[in-house]
Amino acid sequence: xxxxxxxxxxxxxxxxxxxxxxxxxxxxxxxxxxxxxxxxxxxxxxxxxxxxxxxxxxxxxxxxxxxxxxxxxxxxxxxxxxxxxxxxxxxxxxxxxxxxxxxxxxxxxxxxxxxxxxxxxxxxxxxxxxxxxxxxxxxxxxxxxxxxxxxxxxxxxxxxxxxxxxxxxxxxxxxxxxxxxxxxxxxxxxxxxxxxxxxxxxxxxxxxxxxxxxxxxxxxxxxxxxxxxxxxxxxxxxxxxxxxxxxxxxxxxxxxxxxxxxxxxxxxxxxxxxxxxxxxxxxxxxxxxxxxxxxxxxxxxxxxxxxxxxxxxxxxxxxxxxxxxxxxxxxxxxxxxxxxxxxxxxxxxxxxxxxxxxxxxxxxxxxxxxxxxxxxxxxxxxxxxxxxxxxxxxxxxxxxxxxxxxxxxxxxxxxxxxxxxxxxxxxxxxxxxxxxxxxxxxxxxxxxxxxxxxxxxxxxxxxxxxxxxxx
Amino acid sequence: xxxxxxxxxxxxxxxxxxxxxxxxxxxxxxxxxxxxxxxxxxxxxxxxxxxxxxxxxxxxxxxxxxxxxxxxxxxxxxxxxxxxxxxxxxxxxxxxxxxxxxxxxxxxxxxxxxxxxxxxxxxxxxxxxxxxxxxxxxxxxxxxxxxxxxxxxxxxxxxxxxxxxxxxxxxxxxxxxxxxxxxxxxxxxxxxxxxxxxxxxxxxxxxxxxxxxxxxxxxxxxxxxxxxxxxxxxxxxxxxxxxxxxxxxxxxxxxxxxxxxxxxxxxxxxxxxxxxxxxxxxxxxxxxxxxxxxxxxxxxxxxxxxxxxxxxxxxxxxxxxxxxxxxxxxxxxxxxxxxxxxxxxxxxxxxxxxxxxxxxxxxxxxxxxxxxxxxxxxxxxxxxxxxxxxxxxxxxxxxxxxxxxxxxxxxxxxxxxxxxxxxxxxxxxxxxxxxxxxxxxxxxxxxxxxxxxxxxxxxxxxxxxxxxxxx
Numbered sequence: 046x047x048x049x050x051x052x053x054x055x056x057x058x059x060x061x062x063x064x065x066x067x068x069x070x071x072x073x074x075x076x077x078x079x080x081x082x083x084x085x086x087x088x089x090x091x092x093x094x095x096x097x098x099x100x101x102x103x104x105x106x107x108x109x110x111x112x113x114x115x116x117x118x119x120x121x122x123x124x125x126x127x128x129x130x131x132x133x134x135x136x137x138x139x140x141x142x143x144x145x146x147x148x149x150x151x152x153x154x155x156x157x158x159x160x161x162x163x164x165x166x167x168x169x170x171x172x173x174x175x176x177x178x179x180x181x182x183x184x185x186x187x188x189x190x191x192x193x194x195x196x197x198x199x200x201x202x203x204x205x206x207x208x209x210x211x212x213x214x215x216x217x218x219x220x221x222x223x224x225x226x227x228x229x230x231x232x233x234x235x236x237x238x239x240x241x242x243x244x245x246x247x248x249x250x251x252x253x254x255x256x257x258x259x260x261x262x263x264x265x266x267x268x269x270x271x272x273x274x275x276x277x278x279x280x281x282x283x284x285x286x287x288x289x290x291x292x293x294x295x296x297x298x299x300x301x302x303x304x305x306x307x308x309x310x311x312x313x314x315x316x317x318x319x320x321x322x323x324x325x326x327x328x329x330x331x332x333x334x335x336x337x338x339x340x341x342x343x344x345x346x347x348x349x350x351x352x353x354x355x356x357x358x359x360x361x362x363x364x365x366x367x368x369x370x371x372x373x374x375x376x377x378x379x380x381x382x383x384x385x386x387x388x389x390x391x392x393x394x395x396x397x398x399x400x401x402x403x404x405x406x407x408x409x410x411x412x413x414x415x416x417x418x419x420x421x422x423x424x425x426x427x428x429x430x431x432x433x434x435x436x437x438x439x440x441x442x443x444x445x446x447x448x449x450x451x452x453x454x455x456x457x458x459x460x461x462x463x464x465x466x467x468x469x470x471x472x473x474x475x476x477x478x479x480x481x482x483x484x485x486x487x488x489x490x491x492x493x494x495x496x497x498x499x500x501x502x503x504x505x506x507x508x509x510x511x512x513x514x515x516x
Numbered sequence: 517x518x519x520x521x522x523x524x525x526x527x528x529x530x531x532x533x534x535x536x537x538x539x540x541x542x543x544x545x546x547x548x549x550x551x552x553x554x555x556x557x558x559x560x561x562x563x564x565x566x567x568x569x570x571x572x573x574x575x576x577x578x579x580x581x582x583x584x585x586x587x588x589x590x591x592x593x594x595x596x597x598x599x600x601x602x603x604x605x606x607x608x609x610x611x612x613x614x615x616x617x618x619x620x621x622x623x624x625x626x627x628x629x630x631x632x633x634x635x636x637x638x639x640x641x642x643x644x645x646x647x648x649x650x651x652x653x654x655x656x657x658x659x660x661x662x663x664x665x666x667x668x669x670x671x672x673x674x675x676x677x678x679x680x681x682x683x684x685x686x687x688x689x690x691x692x693x694x695x696x697x698x699x700x701x702x703x704x705x706x707x708x709x710x711x712x713x714x715x716x717x718x719x720x721x722x723x724x725x726x727x728x729x730x731x732x733x734x735x736x737x738x739x740x741x742x743x744x745x746x747x748x749x750x751x752x753x754x755x756x757x758x759x760x761x762x763x764x765x766x767x768x769x770x771x772x773x774x775x776x777x778x779x780x781x782x783x784x785x786x787x788x789x790x791x792x793x794x795x796x797x798x799x800x801x802x803x804x805x806x807x808x809x810x811x812x813x814x815x816x817x818x819x820x821x822x823x824x825x826x827x828x829x830x831x832x833x834x835x836x837x838x839x840x841x842x843x844x845x846x847x848x849x850x851x852x853x854x855x856x857x858x859x860x861x862x863x864x865x866x867x868x869x870x871x872x873x874x875x876x877x878x879x880x881x882x883x884x885x886x887x888x889x890x891x892x893x894x895x896x897x898x899x900x901x902x903x904x905x906x907x908x909x910x911x912x913x914x915x916x917x918x919x920x921x922x923x924x925x926x927x928x929x930x931x932x933x934x935x936x937x938x939x940x941x942x943x944x945x946x947x948x949x950x951x952x953x954x955x956x957x958x959x960x961x962x963x964x965x966x967x968x969x970x971x972x973x974x975x976x977x978x979x980x981x982x983x984x985x986x987x
């Protein structure tokens with residue numbers, strides 16, 4: 046609205062708050078503080094006497110209200126109705142403005158076939174980075190932290206050649222919010238971090254969950270609390286499963302155990318993240334991040350689509366809003382109930398576990414990440430000793446694969462939870478058992494802390510001990 | 517004024533649905549009008565993405581008929597950057613208040629300004645916290661009474677932060693100006709500044725920042741005209757108005773669309789389609805059910821990790837499963853550097869080498885530390901150039917001293933001592949056939965062909981040294 050318009054101002058008194066910023070600016074003293082309370086608003090609008098008005102427009106430029114003082118031509122259609130205006134609703138008088146916009150369309154993701162390749166020899170973080178690129182991720186935001194940094198380094202190398210962006214953010218706090226922005230725009234984004242950095246990202250993850258923004262977090266867990274060390278620990282299970290920032294939050298938590306799974310589960314994480322419009326967390330341990338192993342590439346990669354809900358920056362998506370604030374309590378309750386329904390659907394649909402020699406197992410070992418490999422060796426060794434042991438390896442930690450566990454329990458006499466944490470995996474299992482109303486057999490544990498992993502011999506000892514306890 | 521919604525839904529239906537939630541006389545409304553006018557003039561409504569912050573303008577999305585994303589407190593610039601990189605054609609505006617931009621989000625503010633990527637930041641500085649109810653802001657004046665500086669702000673509570681000047685001395689931004697709204701002249705300048713800041717982004721010229729000294733009559737506890745006067749007489753002397761930076765920059769910000777070309781992705785991943793592989797099929801040298809566990813230990817720079825990686829690659833090419841886990845001291849050079857390698861016919865269970873079948877020690881501390889972990893029947897190889905007195909080593913292990921360093925120095929390339937070690941290891945253990953290891957070496961050096969002969973010579977010399985020792 047050019048201030049130079051030589052048109053006289055018009056004011057709908059309902060839109061005036063009586064701030065008087067227009068009064069002082071008028072060189073002809075046309076505007077005076079009002080004297081009467083306007084019944085619709087309880088405020089006192091200014092009064093206009095425009096006999097002396099020369100249309101300088103200064104009052105219009107001084108008015109903070111978008112629909113406050115405007116030129117008469119802008120409101121020309123109002124004038125004839127001005128007399129009876131007080132009693133009428135402008136919507137009824139003039140109708141709603143038609144918001145132009147083509148219908149919001151979703152562009153689906155596209156699979157692109159890949160040639161068969163010889164297996165790669167990759168460390169876990171690299172495998173995850175390549176998995177992300179294959180899943181269509183071209184936007185990575187991160188802050189260096191051992192032992193996850195190599196993933197970011199590889200992205201910094203690859204993405205510029207793929208028309209993508211890697212940004213080394215000022216902190217993990219900034220990184221997660223860049224993900225929030227990219228995710229809000231509907232594009233897949235990710236970060237590599239490790240425990241202390243993951244702590245810093247929790248605020249942003251809560252916002253992403255609240256605003257239903259997808260994104261993938263690879264947390265290569267290290268020793269804690271505090272700065273801890275860079276050894277492998279699994280002590281962020283509680284954080285990822287129960288503590289994703291403030292409020293009613295949950296995210297799928299995937300636990301790979303090999304570099305191959307770092308790739309496979311990263312690819313899957315992107316699909317899940319967009320399917321549920323929710324962040325997905327990949328929990329690796331320090332060994333897995335650094336460990337080099339054989340990795341086979343899948344037979345196809347993906348070009349991501351563009352979802353209908355995103356704030357992309359075009360006409361088709363202009364009316365969208367990404368937001369986690371809902372001031373009216375009933376609105377926020379309804380939103381949370383919707384989130385709960387989503388969580389319930391995830392729990393019902395997305396439990397994943399790998400069962401090894403479980404068919405007839407009487408001693409069931411539960412372990413994930415690298416410790417599950419040692420546990421597998423221990424199960425083998427126990428079988429050689431004539432103990433019917435099996436390994437159930439949760440691949441989703443949230444939701445805990447309770448359905449798979451439930452199926453095995455009729456023949457299981459003892460459960461041993463093996464973990465490099467003070468019992469956080471066991472807590473997830475016990476909570477899941479409790480919610481399912483299952484009375485479990487005796488549960489014991491083999492735990493190491495501080496960057497030490499349970500070794501095969503310790504796990505085997507635990508298995509053998511469970512037999513003695515029973516006798 | 518099409519950029520404003522015709523009705524502000526926050527207030528529901530009725531007469532009041534065309535006024536903002538801002539208090540009478542608040543500067544936000546004026547800044548909103550300026551921003552809307554700029555969007556209109558540039559014709560970019562469809563492409564605009566507005567990031568609303570936490571603060572009084574948290575509900576900016578009620579007013580602007582553009583793509584809207586609402587951010588966490590202080591994180592709006594990070595969210596804006598995520599949007600801009602996701603869709604470089606979007607016109608992204610980060611609209612923030614003083615608590616958001618200059619306090620909790622200062623790190624994001626400065627770091628993202630320094631990136632220089634074209635986004636537009638509108639900074640509403642009213643010297644006080646509005647939404648939370650009149651607390652001290654980083655821009656509150658010395659002596660200013662607020663609810664958290666009830667006796668007036670003293671210098672120990674921090675002196676007002678001049679953000680425009682702070683941003684202007686960065687290299688990233690192209691345009692920084694501080695404007696005010698307290699009279700007609702300032703309002704005209706403010707409108708022009710905001711329009712220019714937006715235009716610079718639309719033209720791809722760079723990051724622009726406009727600080728707006730804005731009235732908060734409610735929390736200054738004065739009338740709107742007194743608030744204007746306060747800005748003019750109290751605030752302006754501390755926050756001088758004017759252009760702080762205005763660089764002439766040609767349009768530069770262009771990003772190619774992301775690539776989803778399968779061949780490029782495979783090449784960047786280091787994958788080679790199977791038919792392109794020079795090597796023949798896996799041969800399956802026998803290892804036995806337990807596989808092999810190796811530890812290569814030395815100092816950073818010894819090449820233990822490279823040698824370990826070559827072993828893992830060779831084993832995988834042989835058709836085995838293999839893992840490599842590095843562990844380092846905190847120093848980048850000269851600290852400890854240990855590599856655990858495990859090779860198995862089917863699946864490596866324990867990827868660590870707590871009891872290695874083979875120890876390769878590059879220095880005396882490594883030999884002393886790990887020799888005792890090698891079980892009976894195992895092999896200990898050490899660098900006899902460096903370790904002249906190996907001391908007492910456990911019995912019933914094969915112990916071989918080979919002058920890794922001496923041989924490498926003889927080849928005029930001390931850095932290849934790790935290949936000497938590998939050659940010795942191959943000859944002494946026959947864990948893998950020599951051509952496999954050399955194949956892995958060629959693979960790793962495929963872009964550094966010139967380095968191949970000396971590495972091959974080192975490997976052969978290591979083999980020969982062991983043969984000679986046997987003879």
